[in-house]
Amino acid sequence: MSRIKIMVDSISTIPWETADELGIELVPYYVNFEGESIREDPSFDLKAFYKKLRQAKDWPGTSHPAPQDIEERFGRLSQEADEIIYLMIPSQLTETYNIAHQLREKFKGVRIELCDVGSVLGKLGLVALEAYRLAEAGKTVDEIIDQVYSMSKRSRVFITLETLKYLARTGRIGKAAALLGTTLSIKPIITTQEGMIVPAGKTLTHNQAINWVLKKIKSDLDKFNARKIKCFVNDVDNRKISDLVRARLEKNFQCEEVWQVEMSPLIATATGPGTWAVSYLIVE
Amino acid sequence: MFKDMVVAAYMVLDAEKEYINSMNVFPVPDGDTGTNMTLTVKAAVEGVNRNPCSTISQLSSLVADQCLLGARGNSGMILANFFKGFAQSLKLTDKLDISNFSKSLIEGTKKAYQSVRNPVEGTILTVMNAVAQKVKEISSKESLNTFFKKILETADHAQRQTPELLPQLKRAGVVDAGGQGFLSILKAFLSVAEGKKAEVVKKDRLSLPFVDYSTCSNCLHYRFSQEFFVEGNSVSAEKIGSSLASLGDSLVVSQIENRVRVHIHTDFPEKVERESASFGKFTLVAKDDMLAQQKALLAQNKIGIVAVSPGKGFSQILYETGADAVVTFTRSKPSVEELLEACAGVECRVVILFPNDGDILPSALEASRLLPKEVKVLPTKTVQEGIAALLSFDPQNSLSANLRLMEESFSQIKCGAVARAVRPCEAPEFAIGRNDYIGISDGRIQVKADDLGSALLGLLAKMVGPEDEAVMIYRGKEVREAKMTEIESLIESHFSEKEIQWYYGGQLHYHFIVGIA
Numbered sequence: 001m002s003r004i005k006i007m008v009d010s011i012s013t014i015p016w017e018t019a020d021e022l023g024i025e026l027v028p029y030y031v032n033f034e035g036e037s038i039r040e041d042p043s044f045d046l047k048a049f050y051k052k053l054r055q056a057k058d059w060p061g062t063s064h065p066a067p068q069d070i071e072e073r074f075g076r077l078s079q080e081a082d083e084i085i086y087l088m089i090p091s092q093l094t095e096t097y098n099i100a101h102q103l104r105e106k107f108k109g110v111r112i113e114l115c116d117v118g119s120v121l122g123k124l125g126l127v128a129l130e131a132y133r134l135a136e137a138g139k140t141v142d143e144i145i146d147q148v149y150s151m152s153k154r155s156r157v158f159i160t161l162e163t164l165k166y167l168a169r170t171g172r173i174g175k176a177a178a179l180l181g182t183t184l185s186i187k188p189i190i191t192t193q194e195g196m197i198v199p200a201g202k203t204l205t206h207n208q209a210i211n212w213v214l215k216k217i218k219s220d221l222d223k224f225n226a227r228k229i230k231c232f233v234n235d236v237d238n239r240k241i242s243d244l245v246r247a248r249l250e251k252n253f254q255c256e257e258v259w260q261v262e263m264s265p266l267i268a269t270a271t272g273p274g275t276w277a278v279s280y281l282i283v284e
Numbered sequence: 285m286f287k288d289m290v291v292a293a294y295m296v297l298d299a300e301k302e303y304i305n306s307m308n309v310f311p312v313p314d315g316d317t318g319t320n321m322t323l324t325v326k327a328a329v330e331g332v333n334r335n336p337c338s339t340i341s342q343l344s345s346l347v348a349d350q351c352l353l354g355a356r357g358n359s360g361m362i363l364a365n366f367f368k369g370f371a372q373s374l375k376l377t378d379k380l381d382i383s384n385f386s387k388s389l390i391e392g393t394k395k396a397y398q399s400v401r402n403p404v405e406g407t408i409l410t411v412m413n414a415v416a417q418k419v420k421e422i423s424s425k426e427s428l429n430t431f432f433k434k435i436l437e438t439a440d441h442a443q444r445q446t447p448e449l450l451p452q453l454k455r456a457g458v459v460d461a462g463g464q465g466f467l468s469i470l471k472a473f474l475s476v477a478e479g480k481k482a483e484v485v486k487k488d489r490l491s492l493p494f495v496d497y498s499t500c501s502n503c504l505h506y507r508f509s510q511e512f513f514v515e516g517n518s519v520s521a522e523k524i525g526s527s528l529a530s531l532g533d534s535l536v537v538s539q540i541e542n543r544v545r546v547h548i549h550t551d552f553p554e555k556v557e558r559e560s561a562s563f564g565k566f567t568l569v570a571k572d573d574m575l576a577q578q579k580a581l582l583a584q585n586k587i588g589i590v591a592v593s594p595g596k597g598f599s600q601i602l603y604e605t606g607a608d609a610v611v612t613f614t615r616s617k618p619s620v621e622e623l624l625e626a627c628a629g630v631e632c633r634v635v636i637l638f639p640n641d642g643d644i645l646p647s648a649l650e651a652s653r654l655l656p657k658e659v660k661v662l663p664t665k666t667v668q669e670g671i672a673a674l675l676s677f678d679p680q681n682s683l684s685a686n687l688r689l690m691e692e693s694f695s696q697i698k699c700g701a702v703a704r705a706v707r708p709c710e711a712p713e714f715a716i717g718r719n720d721y722i723g724i725s726d727g728r729i730q731v732k733a734d735d736l737g738s739a740l741l742g743l744l745a746k747m748v749g750p751e752d753e754a755v756m757i758y759r760g761k762e763v764r765e766a767k768m769t770e771i772e773s774l775i776e777s778h779f780s781e782k783e784i785q786w787y788y789g790g791q792l793h794y795h796f797i798v799g800i801a
Contacts, residue, residue: 068353182604204801205753
């Protein structure tokens, strides 16, 4: 049996300790803040970051993984494994795919598959965790990749923002720009579609947004004639809301897994304070 | 000397990076080109500081490798590839004279072009290319000083031309950010050639007008969307990608062993198929005519929305929230005929009419009976309800699904208003005198007060519950703006836990209209 290792972007918000325990390799992204380039890694002090963020004069920028971060992992994993699957965020949003694509040329002895799942956050995380389990169960790389693409059709991410102004700054607002510039202060809900950021809904309050998301899950369950979900709940410095969202999810659905994790600093930077997100995978 | 040049380049870039960031609009307007280029060159500086090199060929390839490893962003990747070509040309030499410099600038430019799947002019590539063309004319007998002066002049000229080549730049009123970064590097090279210290002056950000991202190139649409596999023993995503790059956009190519999956938006699906089939077995997954889809959707399924508004401020909000036509009234409520006209004017097969007033509902129903097209009346009794309903409208949903969703969402909003009593009257709990301020909700007078602020506060105290998050307060035409500071701080200090939103509604009769959700 060939040995397969799973690599995934830190933006998946799979907790570092979980990744460590399972042997999933997380690839760190960067936040550029006050002249410093800070790596998303276990030493990243989220509390301090949020505190600084609230007082920030200049809003931080974001950056894809440094090529050496990817190269180092390719090098190390190729010692342990015959095959590597790297699940990453959409090539429409960053350079990561191109960098990894160039770098893998250097590692001829190992098969490296680059998998653009077309999404971010828990949707990427859920799919990566499943990919890991399939590898553990002895599936081949091709079987895993087929599953990855079919699972990405059974999963979604919805991100509820306080405002679109931070996302507009990143230039990655895509079609969600349609929600910009209105007098009414709404809570926009965005999602990803084939790697692009698109508007999904608009509500007046977080509570309405939660109901909106619950309805979407319900209709997806009906569509797939399924009952169970696995999900991620992410928040930007807003534990109160993620607790509430989690409770509502657990009350309304059969959740096989619920991962409640703070937002990746990069996504927090790109979406702004108060943001929360739900990702789910329709199980069966 | 080359080492000094690289260090100087880093220092100049670092000082000018914010200025460069501020002009970044292409390909993604994310404002990080300056930072990315600085970090890319920084990696090179760190590398040469760690590893002393004895020859120029060693040094230049170390710079190239370090840049490639530290490369950030599109422009960083291009710059790193430029240095790679630069270094390759210096492989067999040990001195950096004008002739070698010229050759390596040409090779660097070549490599930079090759690294991009879809080279676009009006970018850093254009500036590099201008330099590569210029060096061919410069005699190798010139001094290094003059050599760089001439190059810089050429680069500067090319940089000024970038908006003419790239419409996104022209629209935003900037020159290309990557090109500007390259100019900073050449400036640093010149000062080292002159034996001077590089001029490091921190440059501030440009202040630019807001860029409308919805008109960016990445949102442009081709007619067809095509998805397919190419299968064969020696297929390469790279090769297929580059052969298709000129045929469309939104190109995504990924390889799974001997299969390459391609997604592309194009106007030439047959060409795409022919081109791809030359690499291996072509299997179509999906082909959609997006233009036809869009047109069909617009003509058949588009649901028109007509809303009644009691004031100018509300009308603007209703339009922004998605109404296709708004009937604004002031003193007298709109007639059946006015409603008919508005519904008829909307070019959709199906119209949803929002009366937004209990008294207008009968006229709306009458109008819906008289029109030949299908008009559904959503029985909103207030404009706050109408706004809440509009927010949950999803053009992709069916009419019945939309009506169900909208009814649900407007029933969840609590509505109230503050007005002045025009004559004395008796409420169940208190007597009201003429000119008293009264707060109304649920069709009843809930509070009375001598002043406007207290009336609003009293009404909200009755209406706002612990589960409510947001309070939307719409100011009427008769309330002067000057009075608002006092009222706003009164309300906000009492409801610090809630999100209080203030808008101008522009309605007559009601000083405030309130929606709570």
